[in-house]
Amino acid sequence: MKHDRLRLDLADLAEEVNTADLHDRVLHTSRRLVIQRAIVTSAAVLALFGATGTALAVIPRADGPALLPADSPSVTVSPSPPADPSPSPSLSSSPPAEQPGLPGTRYYLSFGDEATVHAVQGDAHNVVTRFPLSDDDLCPGNTLTVSPDGRWVAYVKGSSTDRHSGELLVGALGEPGERPVMTSVLSDVNCLGSRALLWNGNDLLGVRLADTRFVLLDVAAKEPVAGSPRMENVEGWSADGRWLAAQEDGTRYVTDGQQVRKYDYTPPADEALKWDGWAVRSISTDGRYVAVGWHGTDPSRQDDSFDVVDTTTGATVPLPGEGEIRSILFTADDKVLVRRANGISVLDSSFEPLATVVEPVEFQRLDLLAYRV
Numbered sequence: 001m002k003h004d005r006l007r008l009d010l011a012d013l014a015e016e017v018n019t020a021d022l023h024d025r026v027l028h029t030s031r032r033l034v035i036q037r038a039i040v041t042s043a044a045v046l047a048l049f050g051a052t053g054t055a056l057a058v059i060p061r062a063d064g065p066a067l068l069p070a071d072s073p074s075v076t077v078s079p080s081p082p083a084d085p086s087p088s089p090s091l092s093s094s095p096p097a098e099q100p101g102l103p104g105t106r107y108y109l110s111f112g113d114e115a116t117v118h119a120v121q122g123d124a125h126n127v128v129t130r131f132p133l134s135d136d137d138l139c140p141g142n143t144l145t146v147s148p149d150g151r152w153v154a155y156v157k158g159s160s161t162d163r164h165s166g167e168l169l170v171g172a173l174g175e176p177g178e179r180p181v182m183t184s185v186l187s188d189v190n191c192l193g194s195r196a197l198l199w200n201g202n203d204l205l206g207v208r209l210a211d212t213r214f215v216l217l218d219v220a221a222k223e224p225v226a227g228s229p230r231m232e233n234v235e236g237w238s239a240d241g242r243w244l245a246a247q248e249d250g251t252r253y254v255t256d257g258q259q260v261r262k263y264d265y266t267p268p269a270d271e272a273l274k275w276d277g278w279a280v281r282s283i284s285t286d287g288r289y290v291a292v293g294w295h296g297t298d299p300s301r302q303d304d305s306f307d308v309v310d311t312t313t314g315a316t317v318p319l320p321g322e323g324e325i326r327s328i329l330f331t332a333d334d335k336v337l338v339r340r341a342n343g344i345s346v347l348d349s350s351f352e353p354l355a356t357v358v359e360p361v362e363f364q365r366l367d368l369l370a371y372r373v
Helices: 002-016 029-042 139-143
Strands: 046-048 055-057 105-111 114-121 124-132 152-158 165-172 183-190 197-200 204-208 214-218 223-228 234-237 244-248 251-255 260-263 278-283 289-294 307-310 325-330 336-340 343-347 353-357 367-372
Touching (some): 139 152, 183 214, 234 278, 289 325, 307 325
Antiparallel strands (some): 046 055, 105 367, 214 223, 325 336, 343 353
């Protein structure tokens, strides 16, 4: 299977490695000015934490809260265990029949001769777009991503000379089946790792360059809006872009620019032996909870997650439902989507069950890229 081949090829490659609805391509001048002001205002603001003296430059969203001074309070919490992983996608083609509970649109990714993005809403299934895959270029399959609102698609096209980086291509998703016009935005973008591209809300995309620098891009303007060599350890943002999860010198924390909350988490020891560490996959819109997933032993994508951690206590959160957990996604409308073998458990922000949505067999192993409210 193409996806398994991708993982094998990336495992080999690891041994070689050393160390935007398109806004019409016309942005309102006011939007640019708001973003620029946010960057200028925050350029000198650092969120400092702990006795280590480590600092991270926090880049706020234009619509987000203002940052507090560097001596803002932080909360340190402690560990807890349990869980179970599991990914591995397959190909899809038939329309799903499902129960009510998720009125929005889910975006799935499947692999074959092409990478295919599927949109599922209610009992309607559309192939949104397809991109060719090549055994000579592993970057597209490892990086293809859709923004939380389903408007943008992005991936890295590998260079002919460097198999682990290339040019970042961004395009707006149009009508089902219509190939988006992809525009080259940046070169020398890293394409390896469990999550090479990270969305900050709906229109900002975080990427790492081949030289390890982190750059934040406005995909509508198709230009960098912020970047900091101190942001290499960003793990992701909440769906609304307000909360950031990151790590620095082994310390995990979440921040909204006003507060920095450190937390500790110890994954299940018996499972940890099979993996190369763990990372945050999804963050609740209030920043309290993070869904965590494993890092693979090869540098291929990992869209799965297996546990929810309360960052105020470091404890894991018991999730209602039966069956193996495949992934956990916090949505922009404060739902929690827990994917299991028997369907998606839809929970509210307090983890109380709202509904169970049945996924057709051919969708169950696909990567869930995004949920548009």
